[in-house]
Amino acid sequence: MNRNTVTRTLVMAGLTAAAGIAATVGATAAAASSTPVVYASHGAVYIKQTGHATRLTQDEVSKQPVLSPDATRIAYVHNDTVWVMNRDGSEQHQVSDRAGAAPRWEADGVRITYTATSCTGAPGTFRTGVNGGDTSEVMAPSACVSQDAPLVGFIMG
Numbered sequence: 001m002n003r004n005t006v007t008r009t010l011v012m013a014g015l016t017a018a019a020g021i022a023a024t025v026g027a028t029a030a031a032a033s034s035t036p037v038v039y040a041s042h043g044a045v046y047i048k049q050t051g052h053a054t055r056l057t058q059d060e061v062s063k064q065p066v067l068s069p070d071a072t073r074i075a076y077v078h079n080d081t082v083w084v085m086n087r088d089g090s091e092q093h094q095v096s097d098r099a100g101a102a103p104r105w106e107a108d109g110v111r112i113t114y115t116a117t118s119c120t121g122a123p124g125t126f127r128t129g130v131n132g133g134d135t136s137e138v139m140a141p142s143a144c145v146s147q148d149a150p151l152v153g154f155i156m157g
Helices: 003-034
Strands: 037-041 044-049 052-055 062-067 073-078 081-086 101-105 111-117 123-129 137-140
Touching: 037 062, 037 073, 044 062, 044 073, 062 101, 073 101, 081 111
Parallel strands: none
Antiparallel strands: 037 044, 044 052, 062 073, 073 081, 101 111, 111 123, 123 137
């Protein structure tokens, strides 16, 4: 094989690799644009898909929406408690048994952690299921983990 053949082969291989990278980047961008985005504006929760935004909540007391790992549900703060709804806005229901903020889905999509006042009076981390009606489990601070969470009633709103 002479030097010109080697040079041409390397150039062609480089162009093929560049085309492969461009195709991968394009596919990744297309997949990202089809992934829904949830956000809050003026107290309402919205979902944006394929360039179109849809309002999901009717009142103006909601914030901090977070899409579930499988993108089928949304956790959000409604009137200072943690709620869950389907991605289309149906089945809205409260899941926290106390005032809370900053909901985060666990990787399994079955539980949500959130921040609320702990037994020390400082912020703590609690965990609850997505169906509602459960007593929240204390996750932190460590001083509160072995204690029952302070009793509170459901705050429906």
